Amino acid sequence: MAPFKPDRPARTDAAAEFEALLRHHVPALYRLAYRWTGSVDRAEDLVQDLLVRLFPKLTELRRLDDLRSWVVRVMYRIFLDDLRRRRASPVQPAGLDNDREDAEDADACIDQEAEPPAMVERQLTQQRLLAAWQNLAVEHRLVLSMHDIEGYTMEELAGVMEIPLGTVKSRLHRARTRLRQLLAREHFTEADRV
Amino acid sequence: MKDDRPDPVVARTSDHPIVDPSLEALHQALRRMPVPELRPAFVEHAFARATAASDPVPLEPASRLSGLRHAFLRWETWFGVTLGAAAATAIAMFLLRPLAEPASVPPVLALALHETRQIEVLIDSDRDLPHAIIRVAVTGGVNLEGFGEEREIDWETHLKRGTNLLSLPVVARTTGAAWLVATIEHEGRTRRVAIALTVNAPEVSRS
Numbered sequence: 001m002a003p004f005k006p007d008r009p010a011r012t013d014a015a016a017e018f019e020a021l022l023r024h025h026v027p028a029l030y031r032l033a034y035r036w037t038g039s040v041d042r043a044e045d046l047v048q049d050l051l052v053r054l055f056p057k058l059t060e061l062r063r064l065d066d067l068r069s070w071v072v073r074v075m076y077r078i079f080l081d082d083l084r085r086r087r088a089s090p091v092q093p094a095g096l097d098n099d100r101e102d103a104e105d106a107d108a109c110i111d112q113e114a115e116p117p118a119m120v121e122r123q124l125t126q127q128r129l130l131a132a133w134q135n136l137a138v139e140h141r142l143v144l145s146m147h148d149i150e151g152y153t154m155e156e157l158a159g160v161m162e163i164p165l166g167t168v169k170s171r172l173h174r175a176r177t178r179l180r181q182l183l184a185r186e187h188f189t190e191a192d193r194v
Numbered sequence: 195m196k197d198d199r200p201d202p203v204v205a206r207t208s209d210h211p212i213v214d215p216s217l218e219a220l221h222q223a224l225r226r227m228p229v230p231e232l233r234p235a236f237v238e239h240a241f242a243r244a245t246a247a248s249d250p251v252p253l254e255p256a257s258r259l260s261g262l263r264h265a266f267l268r269w270e271t272w273f274g275v276t277l278g279a280a281a282a283t284a285i286a287m288f289l290l291r292p293l294a295e296p297a298s299v300p301p302v303l304a305l306a307l308h309e310t311r312q313i314e315v316l317i318d319s320d321r322d323l324p325h326a327i328i329r330v331a332v333t334g335g336v337n338l339e340g341f342g343e344e345r346e347i348d349w350e351t352h353l354k355r356g357t358n359l360l361s362l363p364v365v366a367r368t369t370g371a372a373w374l375v376a377t378i379e380h381e382g383r384t385r386r387v388a389i390a391l392t393v394n395a396p397e398v399s400r401s
Contacts, residue, residue: 015245026237034229044236051244129223149224176220 018058022051025071028150032072035145036079038134046082050075072152073160076142083138132182140175147172302390305366310339315360315376315387323353326380330362334372335393339363353378366393 026047033043053074054061064070133141146152146160147168154172158165305311329348332338340363341347364374372391377384 015241018245019241023237023241026240027232030232031229035227040230040233044233044240048240048243051240055244126223126226126228129227133227144224148221149227176217179220 014058015055018055018061021058021061021067022054022071025068029071029075032145032150033075033079035133035149036138036142046075046079049078053078069152069156069159072146073162076160079142128183132179132185135182136175136179139171140178143168143171144175144179148176302392305336305364305391305393306396307366307369307393308396310363310365313362313364313374313389315362317353317358317360317378319353319355319358322355323380326351326353326378328360329377329379331375331377332364332372333375334391335366335368335370336364336372336374336391337367339365353380364391366391369393369395 029050030043030047033046034040037043037046050071054071061067061070136144142161143157146157147154152160154165154168157168157172161168163171303311303313327348327350329346330338331346333345338344338347360376362374362376366372370393372393374389374391375386376389377386
């Protein structure tokens, strides 16, 4: 007689339903999380935190018409809370570095109008874009990743970020402007090194 | 098994009419920015962890930092770690005084009710300490300003070789004794300092 081998305990209906509701959203959520955090570890932590927080809200999830926006809003809040904590970190080296000031000084040297559209394509090598992206403020990465990359509408963003539509538009405009400045700076820096 | 359903996010990207060619080029480049693949089995593990407790509100620590926080909450662990670290650690942490305080540091720091005081802790290290965990807890009648009612915060940081300044703004909420405890952990070694505070009614406080 074959030895008795107990089956794995059956997962609860709630767990199965939860997974069915959200599983196909996870890759997109992870991509967003990665673009926000810039790190696989932190992106996975963020998605994990999100799922842990959502499971108790299964009843609420069932009733949602727009699950995607709601879930992203929750992830956005978790991310912002974490960001706030990190920013509030009061530790500084006793000798403060001046990287940020240097960067702002460099920005002041860039003529923002001197960037004809035809040049943009040439500037967009992946490496430069990544470098510029990493230097982009988190607020700008958030809005660009959701709108320009993942295709959220401005109305959806207003809901996710809980800000007026006009603020979304201006933030998006500033984010694109800033990204272009950074790309121009990367271009300038590379040329300088040659 | 591969999920063949259309990606619910990318499927809606076409909502965006783009007329500016340079903007279109920017969008395309942004969308081409690589994202590392999810690690194998992450999704299964993530759902398993999230749904492990059938009872709702299973807010078990999911992040690495949260895990550390829970370990420290037990007094036995705290005490043991502190004793062990005292003998073995390479981190030297000195508790100093609030700025502009005279050389003779009072044994108990006095705050006036509702006063906000910046408390400085100098952390001196002979090498860089990447991924150090700092945990700050308050008890009694003080709060950490900017953190609402949170009595305990922790975060990961990179301490540089030399002296690092940890500025902790505390606000006195109610009169009586209070403590501020800062703990630093790096690669299993821990140092802790505790600062005794007392919050006085305005008329008996020293500024």
